[in-house]
Amino acid sequence: MKYVIVGASAAGISAAKKLRELDDDSxxxxxxxxxxxxxxxxxxxxxxxQRDVDQLNFTPKDFFIENKINWFKGKTVTSVxxxxxxxxxxxGENINYDKLLLATGASSxxxxxxxxxxxxxxxxxxxLGDALxxxxxxxxxQQAIVIGAGLVGVDAAIGLAEQGVKVTIVEMADRxxxxxxDAKAASRYQARFEDKGIEIVTGARAxxxxxxxxxxVKGLELADGQIIDGNLIVVATGxxxxxxxxxxxxxxxxxxxxVDEYQQTNLDDIYAAGDVAQSKESFSQELTLTPxxxxxxxxxEVAASNMAGVTTKLSDNFAYQNSMRxxxxxxxxxxxxxxxxxxxxxxxxxxxxxxxxLILQDDKLKGAIFQGEIDGSGVYGRLVKDEIGLSDKLDxxxxxxxxxxxxxxxxxxxxx
Amino acid sequence: MKRIYxxxxxxxxxxxxxxxxxxxxxxxxxxxxxxxxxxxxxxNLVEQSNQGELxxxxxxxxxxxxxxxxxxxxxxxxxxxxxxxxxxxxxCAGCWMCVMSCSYGMIKQDTKSNxxxxxxxxxxxxxxxxxxxxPTGAIQLIEVEEGRV
Numbered sequence: 221m222k223y224v225i226v227g228a229s230a231a232g233i234s235a236a237k238k239l240r241e242l243d244d245d246s247x248x249x250x251x252x253x254x255x256x257x258x259x260x261x262x263x264x265x266x267x268x269x270q271r272d273v274d275q276l277n278f279t280p281k282d283f284f285i286e287n288k289i290n291w292f293k294g295k296t297v298t299s300v301x302x303x304x305x306x307x308x309x310x311x312g313e314n315i316n317y318d319k320l321l322l323a324t325g326a327s328s329x330x331x332x333x334x335x336x337x338x339x340x341x342x343x344x345x346x347x348l349g350d351a352l353x354x355x356x357x358x359x360x361x362q363q364a365i366v367i368g369a370g371l372v373g374v375d376a377a378i379g380l381a382e383q384g385v386k387v388t389i390v391e392m393a394d395r396x397x398x399x400x401x402d403a404k405a406a407s408r409y410q411a412r413f414e415d416k417g418i419e420i421v422t423g424a425r426a427x428x429x430x431x432x433x434x435x436x437v438k439g440l441e442l443a444d445g446q447i448i449d450g451n452l453i454v455v456a457t458g459x460x461x462x463x464x465x466x467x468x469x470x471x472x473x474x475x476x477x478x479v480d481e482y483q484q485t486n487l488d489d490i491y492a493a494g495d496v497a498q499s500k501e502s503f504s505q506e507l508t509l510t511p512x513x514x515x516x517x518x519x520x521e522v523a524a525s526n527m528a529g530v531t532t533k534l535s536d537n538f539a540y541q542n543s544m545r546x547x548x549x550x551x552x553x554x555x556x557x558x559x560x561x562x563x564x565x566x567x568x569x570x571x572x573x574x575x576x577x578l579i580l581q582d583d584k585l586k587g588a589i590f591q592g593e594i595d596g597s598g599v600y601g602r603l604v605k606d607e608i609g610l611s612d613k614l615d616x617x618x619x620x621x622x623x624x625x626x627x628x629x630x631x632x633x634x635x636x
Numbered sequence: 637m638k639r640i641y642x643x644x645x646x647x648x649x650x651x652x653x654x655x656x657x658x659x660x661x662x663x664x665x666x667x668x669x670x671x672x673x674x675x676x677x678x679x680n681l682v683e684q685s686n687q688g689e690l691x692x693x694x695x696x697x698x699x700x701x702x703x704x705x706x707x708x709x710x711x712x713x714x715x716x717x718x719x720x721x722x723x724x725x726x727x728c729a730g731c732w733m734c735v736m737s738c739s740y741g742m743i744k745q746d747t748k749s750n751x752x753x754x755x756x757x758x759x760x761x762x763x764x765x766x767x768x769x770x771p772t773g774a775i776q777l778i779e780v781e782e783g784r785v
Contacts, residue, residue, distance in 0.1 A: 623683035
């Protein structure tokens with residue numbers, strides 16, 4: 221058997237590891253554009269100078285050698301040829317496979333802002349190369365602009381601020397982290413960012429990139445005419461799955477590569493996992509992208525199991541969960557973060573350092589925010605994920621622990 | 637692999653396990669533990685349910701550990717031989733995806749720095765400190781078969 225995996229990030233690496241666990245002898249090949257293994261979630265630590273490239277690696281030392289994995293790094297797969305069960309590489313080489321996993325991830329999306337594509341010193345933050353370029357440029361400039369205040373944009377802003385750069389974040393929504401946080405939780409971060417000297421402009425639409433005579437960025441003009449100065453722009457307005465390599469095939473694509481609960485595409489022997497894959501998400505019950513690290517790992521493992529002939533379903537494809545720590549303040553959220561629907565009941569507690577919010581529908585928890593103290597929040601995550609009935613606990617919902625659900629089998633395994 | 641089996645009927649919430657873990661985390665013994673130090677931390681918990689049942693709680697070192705799957709820095713690993721899920725604090729980036737992912741609340745923020753903190757089953761000691769210091773036998777180390785869920 222010859223297994224080929226395209227992509228050497230979370231899903232690809234986890235699949236390779238699982239394949240080797242299940243199959244001692246077969247050939248496992250990873251092909252990746254990346255020449256290093258690194259955690260994208262830590263790229264901002266490189267910009268901020270807290271970690272070097274080696275410290276971004278999430279695999280154990282000698283991972284490829286110990287698991288006998290061939291790694292073709294710095295190689296781009298141009299197209300998948302399902303009929304020949306082969307891949308065509310940019311270099312002209314052909315690689316054959318018996319079972320193929322597409323774990324190609326996603327790329328930064330650059331929105332159609334005037335002059336954005338034509339101007340120098342504009343970066344996404346997705347790859348190691350992006351982070352290295354931003355870091356280098358940050359050493360030369362005094363002011364930077366980040367477009368988009370999602371997790372990547374906020375990470376980028378903090379990394380740049382760590383380097384002593386004055387940063388302005390421009391966000392279309394009425395708050396930062398609009399997909400992850402409600403207004404209250406976001407406002408607690410905004411106050412900290414402003415204390416750190418990071419300026420936040422919300423409700424703002426970027427209109428035009430302003431360039432100097434050398435075609436380098438000098439600022440950003442907003443739709444209301446306001447001009448923000450900066451000599452470096454990080455664009456963090458989302459990502460798009462990397463699907464070019466299957467464009468000429470019959471592999472079914474919607475937002476990403478559509479897979480079933482076995483991570484299989486509509487074609488035999490071709491699987492997909494991680495940020496490139498679109499699958500049925502368990503909280504929303506929608507066929508959607510699921511771009512969070514834990515699911516990339518799980519999906520990679522499930523794909524690998526099925527590739528190796530061990531039939532395995534992905535049981536919990538729960539993407540509505542987030543964790544973050546910015547400027548000393550931590551937050552974990554699950555499910556809904558906000559609702560104006562009368563069918564839900566919203567419970568809040570807050571003090572100077574903490575904010576907690578629970579969203580209930582009848583006796584089920586539909587959403588939770590833990591900001592400040594986050595220990596023990598995983599119990600609430602399970603309640604949301606598994607829609608566990610809480611009818612006998614409704615009078616004390618903020619004080620639940622696993623003691624309230626304790627169930628242990630004779631091997632000491634817990635369950636709910 | 638080994639796992640701490642909990643007989644919660646026997647627990648009297650003396651918190652001896654908690655103190656023992658705190659002492660071990662501080663590289664000291666219980667008698668020398670400075671009880672007024674608010675950064676003392678223990679990987680185990682003794683919790684009371686809303687119905688009043690006591691539960692001493694310890695990391696399961698799960699067969700399929702969600703915390704390890706969620707770890708984006710490579711700090712959390714499960715040893716294939718011993719089954720122990722351990723945390724390398726030097727690699728940890730404090731992203732809290734492990735805290736988010738553990739359904740039992742058994743991994744938490746370290747009280748002293750921005751990294752996680754969890755049970756390592758006292759792998760460098762002869763006996764787990766918590767078990768050694770439990771006077772009622774509510775916790776005991778049992779041998780379980782690998783791969784059993």
